[in-house]
Amino acid sequence: MDQFIRGRSIFAGFDHDTITDYLDGLDYLCAFSNVADEVSDFTIAGNGTSTVVLTLNDGTGDNTITLNGEGGSNVTIDAGDFQFY
Numbered sequence: 001m002d003q004f005i006r007g008r009s010i011f012a013g014f015d016h017d018t019i020t021d022y023l024d025g026l027d028y029l030c031a032f033s034n035v036a037d038e039v040s041d042f043t044i045a046g047n048g049t050s051t052v053v054l055t056l057n058d059g060t061g062d063n064t065i066t067l068n069g070e071g072g073s074n075v076t077i078d079a080g081d082f083q084f085y
Contacts, residue, residue, distance in 0.1 A: 015063060022052075022067040024075045029054075029065070030083045039079045048076050 019027075035056070036042065042054045052075045056063035069075045 016066070017064070018066040018068065020068050021070040022075055023070050024073065024081075028081050028083055030085060032085050037084045039077075039082055044077050048074055050074055052077055 031037075031041075041057055043057055044052060044054055046052045050069045050072045052067045052069075054065045054067070054077065055061060067075050067077070
C-alpha cells in the first residue's frame with residue numbers, strides 16, 4: 001500500500017504530478033486541509049479508465065495529479081481513496 005501526500009502546511013500548490021503505479025483499492029491520496037478537505041475540491045476526469053486526472057478546483061487549473069493504474073489497470077476514484085488532514 002502506498003500513501004501519496006499532497007500539499008504542505010505553508011504551500012498549497014503541487015503543480016502537475018504523476019503517479020505511475022496507482023493500485024485502485026489499495027493506494028490512497030492524502031491532502032492537508034489547506035489544500036483540500038473533501039473530494040469535491042477536485043474535478044476528476046477519466047474515472048474508471050487506466051489514466052485518471054484530478055484537478056484541484058482552485059481556479060488556476062495548474063494543480064493536477066495524474067494517476068496511471070499499475071500495469072494499465074483501471075482506476076476509479078471516490079471518497080474512500082482520500083485521507084484529509
